[in-house]
Amino acid sequence: xxxxxxxxxxxxxxxxxxxxxxxxxxxxxxxxxxxxxxxxxxxxxxxxxxxxxxxxxxxxxxxxxxxxxxxxxxxxxxxxxxxxxxxxxxxxxxxxxxxxxxxxxxxxxxxxxxxxxxxxxxxxxxxxxxxxxxxxxxxxxxxxxxxxxxxxxxxxxxxxxxxxxxxxxxxxxxxxxxxxxxxxxxxxxxxxxxxxxxxxxxxxxxxxxxxxxxxxxxxxxxxxxxxxxxxxxxxxxxxxxxxxxxxxxxxxxxxxxxxxxxxxxxxxxxxxxxxxxxxxxxxxxxxxxxxxxxxxxxxxxxxxxxxxxxxxxxxxxxxxxxxxxxxxxxxxxxxxxxxxxxxxxxxxxxxxxxxxxxxxxxxxxxxxxxxxxxxxxxxxxxxxxxxxxxxxxxx
Numbered sequence: 001x002x003x004x005x006x007x008x009x010x011x012x013x014x015x016x017x018x019x020x021x022x023x024x025x026x027x028x029x030x031x032x033x034x035x036x037x038x039x040x041x042x043x044x045x046x047x048x049x050x051x052x053x054x055x056x057x058x059x060x061x062x063x064x065x066x067x068x069x070x071x072x073x074x075x076x077x078x079x080x081x082x083x084x085x086x087x088x089x090x091x092x093x094x095x096x097x098x099x100x101x102x103x104x105x106x107x108x109x110x111x112x113x114x115x116x117x118x119x120x121x122x123x124x125x126x127x128x129x130x131x132x133x134x135x136x137x138x139x140x141x142x143x144x145x146x147x148x149x150x151x152x153x154x155x156x157x158x159x160x161x162x163x164x165x166x167x168x169x170x171x172x173x174x175x176x177x178x179x180x181x182x183x184x185x186x187x188x189x190x191x192x193x194x195x196x197x198x199x200x201x202x203x204x205x206x207x208x209x210x211x212x213x214x215x216x217x218x219x220x221x222x223x224x225x226x227x228x229x230x231x232x233x234x235x236x237x238x239x240x241x242x243x244x245x246x247x248x249x250x251x252x253x254x255x256x257x258x259x260x261x262x263x264x265x266x267x268x269x270x271x272x273x274x275x276x277x278x279x280x281x282x283x284x285x286x287x288x289x290x291x292x293x294x295x296x297x298x299x300x301x302x303x304x305x306x307x308x309x310x311x312x313x314x315x316x317x318x319x320x321x322x323x324x325x326x327x328x329x330x331x332x333x334x335x336x337x338x339x340x341x342x343x344x345x346x347x348x349x350x351x352x353x354x355x356x357x358x359x360x361x362x363x364x365x366x367x368x369x370x371x372x373x374x375x376x377x378x379x380x381x382x383x384x385x386x387x388x389x390x391x392x393x394x395x
Contacts, residue, residue, distance in 0.1 A: 036324050037085035037157065038317050039120065040287040040299075041211075042075070044089060044102035050293075057252040057261075057296045058304040067102055072109050078300065079290060080117040082310045083317030086155035087290060088120045088164050092128040093136065094143040110153040118155035120193075121148060126167025134180050137171070141184040149190070157284065158206075158242070160191040166211060168196045177204035193244075197225075199233040202241055209244045209286050212297075214251035214262035218391065219272040222246070223280055224374040228349045245277035247316075248288045249309050252296030261296070264305075267312050274316040278323050285320060287313070346372050353377075357390050 044066040051063040064071040079087055089103040107119050123140050125132040131140060141163065148154055149161040156162070168177065181192065181204050194205035201208060208230075213222035223245055234241055250264035262269065277285050291300040299309035341355035351373040353361055361370055370392040377390045 035158070036282070036284060036321065037155075038083060038285045038287065038320070039086045039088055039155070039162075040079065040084045041122070041289040041292065042079075042087035042089050042106075043289070043291055044099055044106065046291075046293075053255075055256045056293045057255060058293060058298070058302045060291070060293065060298075061301050061303045061306070067098070067105075069105070069109065072102075072106055073113070075290070075300070076106075076110055076113050076115060076117055078310055080113075080115045082299070082313040083321075084117065084287070084290070084313070086118040086120050086162075088122050088155075088286075090124050090127075091121045091140075092124055093131040093140040094147075095130065096128065104148075107148070107151055107153045111151070117153075119153050120155040120162045120164060122164040122166060124166070126170035132170055134171070134176065134183070137180055138184040141190075145190070157191050157193075160189060160206075162191040162193055164193040164195070165205075166195040168194055168198075168201055174198075174200050174203050177201065180204075197229070199229045202233050202237075202239070207242050207244050210246045211288055212251065212295075213246045213248055213273065213288075214260070214297075219269075220276040220279070221374060221391070223273075223276045224349060225371065227280060228372045228374075231347075242283035243280055244284050244286055245273075245280055245282035246286050246288060247273040247277060248297055249299055249312075250296065253294065256294045259295075267308065270309065270312055271316065274320055278320055281324060282320075285317075349374055351376055353390065357388065361392070 046064065046066040048063060048065055051059050053059065066072075075087075087106065089106055090099070091103050092099045094100055103119070103121060110117050110119055121144055123131060123137060123144075125137055130136060144163060145161075154161050171177065171180070177194075181188075185192070191207070192205040194201050194208050195211045196208050197210060199208060208226075210222055210226055216222040226246075227243060230241060230243060233239065247270065248262075249267070249270040251260065251262040253259035254261050264270065274285075287299070289295075289297045289299075291298050293300075293302075299313050301307045301310060342358060343352050343354035344358055345352045349372045353373050354377065357377060364370075373390055373392050375391040377388055379386050379388060
């Protein structure tokens, strides 16, 4: 998506730590758990003129117009066969003809197909100016409720039709979204799903997600960050908001906005993000993305990768469904080293910080600068010398 969430990086007192790559073998195919769905962001705005290597790192194979019925039918088949339960269709509201018609047609053809795939809607107020005010969004949500959410193809999560949002700050702060919800969904009959790393937005939303996790410097770091913040919010507010894991094959928006790139590692990075979803016992998975080519996060068949990422999604979504809810397999951890001096325990991530590392953490900014610890203290090699090390988040 063209709007971006803030990036975060990991720091270890200025020292890079060793990264682990989670590789997980395929497991037998399992039936989808109704309460543990896999959702994928879907973008229906492409025209033949969009497909160019001057703005993208990869192109679809074949190229297409998102409005063609044959293309939509192919996407439905591909998504459903890959184990995706719902496509989240980016939408510019009921008064914008082109994308509105395509999201509606997606629902038509899903229903015609007889497949189990569902559709949710994501009003794109951050990308479409005419939708970026309370009046317009309230009107759009009313249309969704009257004309979309009662259809058999609309996606239901935890008993409610799900509506997704991105770029929350483009509309306003938490109070603005609370006012919108009180106006447009006063009975809380919808499931509001917001893209943000500010967990105060849970005062207006039912769950949050991270759209882009490829800023992480070690596998699982983004979801550790998410989990720590979610646990803090739930504990402070007496809530039990669900953990929604983000999975991604990679990322590359260097050509369109000179942003950043996360190498796909021939599928290893993608496997690691799914393994984290299992380890965290996620209530659902959100995939960024089915077909975001400007940002290079697509799993749709392409010139560079063929159908590799559709096949991997089938394997990994099956593995998630087979293993979710079970105790996670033990992962190799660095051997803890003896520590001396004062210690502080962090219930948010289950780790402690001790001695000189704790002193440095406290004296150089603490939680706002370094975040929570996400490993124990361990010995690692830096420039061929043994060092005591520990990973932290960094906002």
